[in-house]
Structures are given as structure tokens and as C-alpha cells.
Amino acid sequence: MRLFPQLQNVFANMSYSGTREWARQRRVCSSEHFDTYFRFSVSLKTIPKAELDYLLDASRTVKEIQNRVREAIGITQAEGRTKAAYILDELTTHGPNISFEHGEKLLTALFGMADELLLDQDEGRGFASYGDNGLRLHWLLRSILRDRTTLEERSELLGRAVAAATLQWHVDFSNSAWEDYYPSNPDREPSSEAETLTTEALAEQLRGQSLDMLRTAAADGTMLSAKRPDRLLFEWDRLQSDEAGEVIAYTTQALEDDVKLCQLASAFLGKSYSHGMGGFGGEPGDLVQRENDRAQVNGIDRLLNVDEFRRRLSETLQSDALDGQQKSTISRFLTAWDPRDSGED
Incomplete structure (x- = not known):
């Protein structure tokens, strides 16, 4: 013992x-x-x-x-x-x-x-x-x-540490700091002071910095080559002022470029994992985890023209502009997307 x-x-x-x-x-x-x-x-x-x-x-x-x-x-x-x-x-x-x-x-x-x-x-x-x-x-x-630490002490330390943060993490952190005060889930209460990351003033400042960083990434061409561009696009849409249309304007141009089109398909091509649970009548299952393609398309109508997106994806499969791997990504994405339209997931 x-x-x-x-x-x-x-x-x-x-x-x-x-x-x-x-x-x-x-x-x-x-x-x-x-x-x-x-x-x-x-x-x-x-x-x-x-x-x-x-x-x-x-x-x-x-x-x-x-x-x-x-x-x-x-x-x-x-x-x-x-x-x-x-x-x-x-x-x-x-x-x-x-x-x-x-x-x-x-x-x-x-x-x-x-x-x-x-x-x-x-x-x-x-x-x-x-x-x-x-x-x-x-x-x-x-x-x-x-x-x-007190809230002010945490805020000062984290404010200095996040000053040189990478894009994805800055967006993630600033979102967490903002959610402490203004939860996106209406059923959730604002965080207690003991659980709050930064002061409200710093949270608002970081929010503005994230928006500037997202705009810069879009302008210099690094947005879609980021680790998780889908999350960045959704965060950009959330941070932009009402009816600004910045994200739609960006993706409209991206849809005209075959390489960026493939990057968008890859961004929204996610994974799901399943196990064989066995069937009726005593059919055995298994514990082997299976990886499946999943089209993460919920809410993408806020980010781009969905009909034009699908049209361009199908069109590009017949083009010689992309290599085999890029076409495979697009094909897998479209195959995973089709069941979503019929309510399957």
C-alpha cells in the first residue's frame, strides 16, 4: 500500500x-x-x-x-x-x-x-x-x-507570450479569451474570474490582432497552406464585421485557381473513425478502428458559393492542370460529400 x-x-x-x-x-x-x-x-x-x-x-x-x-x-x-x-x-x-x-x-x-x-x-x-x-x-x-495568479497577472504574462504566436494558435487563443466573456453557446455562462485567461480589454485587442493576421495570410497566399485552413476561414468569417463579405470575396478568387481549389477540397475533407460492433444473429464484431473520409461541409455556405465550388471541383477532375494526387483528393471529397446531401453521415 x-x-x-x-x-x-x-x-x-x-x-x-x-x-x-x-x-x-x-x-x-x-x-x-x-x-x-x-x-x-x-x-x-x-x-x-x-x-x-x-x-x-x-x-x-x-x-x-x-x-x-x-x-x-x-x-x-x-x-x-x-x-x-x-x-x-x-x-x-x-x-x-x-x-x-x-x-x-x-x-x-x-x-x-x-x-x-x-x-x-x-x-x-x-x-x-x-x-x-x-x-x-x-x-x-x-x-x-x-x-x-490574479487575472491581471495572467493577462500580462499571456499577452507577452502570445505576441509572437503562430497564426493558428493566435486565432485559437484569442477565441478562447473572448469566449470567457462572450460564450458562443447560449447555454453557457461567462467564465468565473478564476477560469478567465485575460482581461476583457486584452481579449478584445487579441481579437483585432487575429483578424489582421488572417487578412495578411489571405493577402500573402499562406491562408490555404496553413495546417487547418477550414478553421481559419470560419474564424475569419466570425471576426469580420457584419456583411463585410471579405471571406466570400477571397474564396471567389480562390475557386478560379485550380491549386487553391484543391487546397479548399483538402481543407474540408476530414476523417471519421468507426469500429465493427457485430451484427444480429451472433455475427462477430471487431475492435479494428477504421478511418473514413468525411466531408466537413456544415456551414460552408457562409464561406463560399457552394454550387460554384462543386461545379469547379467536377470540372477540374477532367483538367490536366492537377496531378494524380490532387485529383484523388478532389474525388474523395466529392464522394464523401454526396451522402451528406441525402442526410447520411
Whole structure:
């Protein structure tokens, strides 16, 4: 029971509600570190203490932190997730013990490369319980700042850290800060002060900065080559003034370009995951997770002319302007879109 305190639930009438401190101590009773005690190597569900200590060393620069995390992006560990995802998990576990000065440095480094961390293999799939690296960044910043700062202190620190953030993360973060005050879900109340990220004034300022960054990305041609251009387009539509028509004007021009047309198809081509559950009459199922194409077209009429979009997609399949892979993307998207029109999903 000393090694595995949870056993006291059964044998000593004592219960434990939290296990994060055990993970910080890298104890055998922590699920992340259990395997390490029975192998000749560190468990693939965590990272070596020496590497964690490197990232937690206050003498490290923003560049050094980014270089170490970039190396981890190319390494696959347990459950097919990258080592970078496990680094974010470990940092979150140790967040309450990270100084504000070093915490700001860590957040500045990670915010400045956040779009590189938006990786498909680190997303939860099917019945998986873990989130994606965008959520892990939110968990990390809250772990460092929650219950240790006033709203003004959090706001100042996060305002400095997000100043050099990548486009996708800046939009994501500014949206979260705004939602604290003005939830898009009418059934949700504004966040309490303890859960609010920034002051309302900074939230409004960040919102304006995100709109400027989105306009710049559209003007310089980087919008559709971003990690998740569909989300950027929806956020741009949400942030623009009423009836401004900025997004429609942008996509109208994009539909005339075959390469940008393919990028739009790829942006709205998502994935769904399913399991065979077995049939009636005793037919066996299976636990093999299947990946399926899914057309993510809900609400796209706000972003572009849907009829023209489909017409141009069909037209481009007969063109010689695109290569086989690009045509395959368009074909898969159209095939996934057709069932949506008949109410299937």
C-alpha cells in the first residue's frame, strides 16, 4: 500500500482524488511511469527525466526549447503519438512547480511554434480519451497559472507570450479569451474570474490582432497552406464585421485557381473513425478502428458559393492542370460529400 496508495481504497478505508503529485515524483503507482520500473528503458508513455530537466532548466533559451520540441515531433512513441505530445503532458504535470519567469519562456517558445504541433497522429480518435496538442497547450498554460495568479497577472504574462504566436494558435487563443466573456453557446455562462485567461480589454485587442493576421495570410497566399485552413476561414468569417463579405470575396478568387481549389477540397475533407460492433444473429464484431473520409461541409455556405465550388471541383477532375494526387483528393471529397446531401453521415 505504500507503493500503490490506491490500494488503501480497499484495505484501509482511505481514498485519493488526485494522482498528479505521484506523476511529478515519477512513482511506480503513476500509470505513466509504471512500465519504467519493469523494463530496462523509460516507458514510451513518458520522457526521460534528463530531457524533462533540460526543458525545465531556467537557463534554457526560447530557441533551445523550440529546437528540443522540434526534434521530438519526428519521434513516434506509445499509441502512435509523437514524443512532442508526451513532452506537453509532462510539462503540464509539472506546471504548478514551474516558476512564472520560466513558465513565460516555455509558453513563448511553444506558442511561437504551435502550428507545427497540430499533428494528426496526436489527435484522439474513435474512443480514445486524449485530446490534441492544441488542447494540451491550453492544459499546460492553465497548469502553470491556475490558482497561482490574479487575472491581471495572467493577462500580462499571456499577452507577452502570445505576441509572437503562430497564426493558428493566435486565432485559437484569442477565441478562447473572448469566449470567457462572450460564450458562443447560449447555454453557457461567462467564465468565473478564476477560469478567465485575460482581461476583457486584452481579449478584445487579441481579437483585432487575429483578424489582421488572417487578412495578411489571405493577402500573402499562406491562408490555404496553413495546417487547418477550414478553421481559419470560419474564424475569419466570425471576426469580420457584419456583411463585410471579405471571406466570400477571397474564396471567389480562390475557386478560379485550380491549386487553391484543391487546397479548399483538402481543407474540408476530414476523417471519421468507426469500429465493427457485430451484427444480429451472433455475427462477430471487431475492435479494428477504421478511418473514413468525411466531408466537413456544415456551414460552408457562409464561406463560399457552394454550387460554384462543386461545379469547379467536377470540372477540374477532367483538367490536366492537377496531378494524380490532387485529383484523388478532389474525388474523395466529392464522394464523401454526396451522402451528406441525402442526410447520411
